[in-house]
Amino acid sequence: MKKEESISLEPRPQNPIESLIRVERLPHMWCPGCGIGISMGAFTRAVVESGIDQNSLSVVSGIGCTGRVAGYLRLDTFHVTHGRAVPFATGLKLGNPKLKVVVYSGDGDLMAIGGNHLIHAARRNVPLTVILINNFNYGMTGGQFGPTTPMEAFGATAPYGNYEYPFNLPYLMDVCGAAYIARWTVYHVRQLTRSITEAMSKDGFSFIEVITPCPELYLRRNRLGDALKEMIYLKENSRIQNGAETRTVAIEKIRGEIIIGKFVDRERPGYIQSLDGHLQKVLGARYQRPPFWEK
Amino acid sequence: MKKTKPKPKIKELVHLTADPRGVLTGVHFMNGDQAACEGALAAGCRFVAGYPITPSTEIVERFASRIPTVGGIFIQMEDEIASSIAIQGAAWAGLKSMTVSSGPGFSLMMEHVGLAAMLETPCVFIDVQRAGPSTGLPTLPGQADMMQVRWGAHGDYEIIALVPNSPQECFDLTIQAFNLSEEFRVPTFVMMDECVGHMAERVVIPPADKIKIFNRRYTTLPPEEYLPYRTGKDLVPWFVKAGTGRRFHITGLTHDERGYPMMNAETQGKLVRRLVDKIRANAEQIVRYEEEDCEGAEVVVISYGITSRVASRAVEMARKQGIKVGRFRPVVVWPFPEKRIRQLAGMVGGFVVAELNYGQISLEVERLVAGKVPEKAIEKRRVNQPGAATAKSD
Numbered sequence: 225m226k227k228e229e230s231i232s233l234e235p236r237p238q239n240p241i242e243s244l245i246r247v248e249r250l251p252h253m254w255c256p257g258c259g260i261g262i263s264m265g266a267f268t269r270a271v272v273e274s275g276i277d278q279n280s281l282s283v284v285s286g287i288g289c290t291g292r293v294a295g296y297l298r299l300d301t302f303h304v305t306h307g308r309a310v311p312f313a314t315g316l317k318l319g320n321p322k323l324k325v326v327v328y329s330g331d332g333d334l335m336a337i338g339g340n341h342l343i344h345a346a347r348r349n350v351p352l353t354v355i356l357i358n359n360f361n362y363g364m365t366g367g368q369f370g371p372t373t374p375m376e377a378f379g380a381t382a383p384y385g386n387y388e389y390p391f392n393l394p395y396l397m398d399v400c401g402a403a404y405i406a407r408w409t410v411y412h413v414r415q416l417t418r419s420i421t422e423a424m425s426k427d428g429f430s431f432i433e434v435i436t437p438c439p440e441l442y443l444r445r446n447r448l449g450d451a452l453k454e455m456i457y458l459k460e461n462s463r464i465q466n467g468a469e470t471r472t473v474a475i476e477k478i479r480g481e482i483i484i485g486k487f488v489d490r491e492r493p494g495y496i497q498s499l500d501g502h503l504q505k506v507l508g509a510r511y512q513r514p515p516f517w518e519k
Numbered sequence: 520m521k522k523t524k525p526k527p528k529i530k531e532l533v534h535l536t537a538d539p540r541g542v543l544t545g546v547h548f549m550n551g552d553q554a555a556c557e558g559a560l561a562a563g564c565r566f567v568a569g570y571p572i573t574p575s576t577e578i579v580e581r582f583a584s585r586i587p588t589v590g591g592i593f594i595q596m597e598d599e600i601a602s603s604i605a606i607q608g609a610a611w612a613g614l615k616s617m618t619v620s621s622g623p624g625f626s627l628m629m630e631h632v633g634l635a636a637m638l639e640t641p642c643v644f645i646d647v648q649r650a651g652p653s654t655g656l657p658t659l660p661g662q663a664d665m666m667q668v669r670w671g672a673h674g675d676y677e678i679i680a681l682v683p684n685s686p687q688e689c690f691d692l693t694i695q696a697f698n699l700s701e702e703f704r705v706p707t708f709v710m711m712d713e714c715v716g717h718m719a720e721r722v723v724i725p726p727a728d729k730i731k732i733f734n735r736r737y738t739t740l741p742p743e744e745y746l747p748y749r750t751g752k753d754l755v756p757w758f759v760k761a762g763t764g765r766r767f768h769i770t771g772l773t774h775d776e777r778g779y780p781m782m783n784a785e786t787q788g789k790l791v792r793r794l795v796d797k798i799r800a801n802a803e804q805i806v807r808y809e810e811e812d813c814e815g816a817e818v819v820v821i822s823y824g825i826t827s828r829v830a831s832r833a834v835e836m837a838r839k840q841g842i843k844v845g846r847f848r849p850v851v852v853w854p855f856p857e858k859r860i861r862q863l864a865g866m867v868g869g870f871v872v873a874e875l876n877y878g879q880i881s882l883e884v885e886r887l888v889a890g891k892v893p894e895k896a897i898e899k900r901r902v903n904q905p906g907a908a909t910a911k912s913d
C-alpha cells in the first residue's frame with residue numbers, strides 16, 4: 225500500500241469552532257458564495273478567542289437568510305419574528321443581565337420592518353451586540369430592494385432600478401447614541417472577529433454592519449459577477465478609516481469606495497446601569513434591585 | 520342558588536403560595552385596572568413591557584410605580600409590537616411577564632400572540648376593551664375583541680381567556696391567568712372592558728400564604744437528554760431558560776421535539792395538533808363559569824364582564840314579572856363552556872346573549888344549541904350598543 229493511500233485512524237483534531245455549530249443541521253441552507261457563513265465563522269472564532277462563557281451567551285435572530293444563523297449555532301438561540309429580534313433580546317437581557325445577548329440578522333429585518341426597534345434600543349443603550357448582515361437586498365424572499373439597496377440597483381421589486389435613498393447605518397446608529405459602531409466586509413474576517421470581541425465587551429449598545437455578497441440575487445441581478453469576483457472587489461475597494469465621521473460613510477452607489485473600520489467607541493452608561501443607578505439614587509433604601517439579577 | 524364549577528386541581532409539585540413581596544394584603548378601594556396590576560404582582564409577575572393606551576394605562580402606571588420597590592422591571596417600549604415580544608424575551612430568561620393594552624394596541628400584538636402560541640411562551644396579556652374598530656371610542660367600553668383574542672393571529676392555535684366583571688375579579692383572575700399560562704405554557708388573556716377597568720370597588724387582597732401560585736416547571740433532565748418540545752401525557756413540555764447550559768434552539772418555524780425547523784406536513788401535523796389539543800383536551804379542567812337557576816328556566820341570560828352586571832338587573836325585573844329566568848356567566852370564555860351550554864340547551868326554553876358587540880359570543884352559543892332550542896328562542900344581536908354600559912332586554 226502506498227503511503228498516501230493509508231487512512232489515519234488518529235482522531236482528527238477538532239476544529240475549535242465545531243463545538244459552537246449544530247453540525248447535525250448541516251448542510252446549511254445558504255447559497256454557494258453567500259457571505260453569511262463567513263460572518264458566522266468570524267463570530268464563532270470571536271466567541272472562542274474572547275473566552276466568554278458560552279453557556280451564558282444567547283443569540284437572537286429575526287427572519288431572513290441571516291435569520292437562520294441562530295439555528296446553526298450551538299448556544300441558547302432564538303429565531304423569532306421578522307424585525308423583532310431586538311425587542312425580544314431586550315426582554316431577555318433585562319430578565320438576566322448576566323447573559324451576553326447578540327442579535328444577528330439581516331438589513332431588511334433590522335432596518336426596514338425592525339427599524340423602529342433598532343433605533344430605540346440604540347437610544348436606550350441596551351447592552352446588546354447587533355450584527356447586521358448587509359447584502360443590499362431581501363435575500364430570503366428573492367432579492368427585492370430594501371432600505372440599504374444602492375441607488376439605481378435592480379431588485380425583484382425594482383425592475384427599473386432603485387430610486388429610494390438608502391440608509392447610512394453607522395451614521396444612524398451614531399445619532400441614536402450607540403456605544404460602539406463598526407463596519408467590515410466578509411473579506412476582512414480578522415478585523416471582523418476582533419471587532420465582534422470588542423463589541424461584546426461593551427456595557428452598552430454595540431453595532432456592527434457586515435458587507436456581504438449575495439451572489440445568487442443581488443450580484444446576479446446587477447451583473448456584478450460571481451462571489452469570488454465580489455471578494456476581490458471588497459478587498460480592492462474597501463478603505464479602513466477607523467474613527468471616520470459616520471456622516472461620511474454612506475454607501476449610495478452600486479460601485480465605489482466602501483469605508484470600513486471602527487467608527488465609534490464611547491463610554492455611556494448602558495440601560496441597566498441607568499435604570500439601577502437612577503432608581504437607587506431616587507428611592508434610596510426603598511429601592512429593591514431585581515433579585516433575579518443577582519442569580 | 521349559586522353553583523360554581525370547582526376550580527382546577529393543581530399539581531402538588533409546582534403548587535406554591537405567593538411571594539409576599541408582591542402582595543398588598545388588606546382591604547382596598549381601587550379600580551379594576553389597579554386591581555389587575557396588584558393581581559399580576561401577587562402572581563409573581565416581575566416584568567411588564569407596555570405602551571400607553573386608554574383605558575388600560577392605569578395598569579402600567581401602577582406597575583411602574585410599584586415595581587422598583589418590589590424588585591422587578593417595567594419598560595415602556597416603542598410600541599405594542601415590541602412590548603408583546605419583549606415580555607417573551609423576559610419569559611425565556613425565566614420571568615413571569617405581562618403586557619397590557621386596548622383595541623388598537625391589541626391589534627398590533629397579534630403577531631406575537633401567534634409567536635407565544637408557537638414557542639409555548641408562558642405570558643399574560645390584558646386587553647381593557649374599548650369600542651372599535653380602529654381608534655373608536657377610547658374612553659368607553661366595548662366587548663368586541665372576544666373573537667379577536669380567539670382567532671386574531673394567523674394559523675391554528677388555542678389560547679385561554681378570562682373575563683372579570685369586578686375589580687375584585689380583576690385581581691383574582693389576573694392571578695389565575697398567570698397560573699394557567701404557566702401550567703399550559705400558553706399565552707393567557709384577561710379580557711377586561713373599560714367599565715370594569717375604571718370602576719372602583721372594594722378589593723380584598725388576602726395574605727400571601729392564601730394565594731395559590733402555579734410555578735413554571737423547569738426541566739430537570741441533563742443537557743444530553745433534554746429536548747425542548749418533548750412532552751408527556753399532558754402535552755405540555757417542561758421549560759428551559761437561557762443561560763443554564765442546555766444550549767437549546769427555539770423557532771417560530773414549524774419545529775420538531777428538538778426545536779429544530781422541519782418543513783413538512785408530518786411535523787406540522789404533530790406540532791400544531793398538540794398545541795391545539797393541550798388546551799382542548801384539558802378544557803373541562805380550565806373552564807370556569809357561574810350559573811344561577813338555569814335548569815328548567817324559560818330563558819337563560821348569558822353575559823360576561825360589565826354586561827353581566829347590567830343584565831342581572833334585567834333578570835331581576837323579569838323575575839318580578841313571574842318569568843323563570845336563569846343567569847349564566849362564563850368566567851373563562853376561551854375555552855368556552857361548551858359541555859354545560861349543550862346540556863342546558865336541552866333543559867331551557869331559550870337563551871338571551873347580552874354583550875357589548877354585534878354578536879360574538881352569541882355565535883358560539885348559537886352553534887352549541889342549534890337544533891336543541893327553537894330558532895327564534897335564541898335572542899341575538901339585540902343588546903349590543905358598544906360604548907354604552909346600559910343594556911336593554913326584551
Ligand SMILES: Cc1ncc(C[n+]2csc(CCOP(=O)(O)OP(=O)(O)O)c2C)c(N)n1
Nearest residue numbers: 287288289290306330331332333362363364
Ligand atoms: C411580517 C413578515 N413580513 C414579511 C415576511 C417575509 N420575509 C421573510 S425574510 C424577509 C426579508 C429578509 O431580508 P433581510 O433581513 O435583508 O435578510 P436576508 O435574507 O437578506 O439575509 C421577508 C420580507 C415575514 N417573514 N414576516
Ligand SMILES: [Mg+2]
Nearest residue numbers: 330331361363
Ligand atoms: Mg438582506
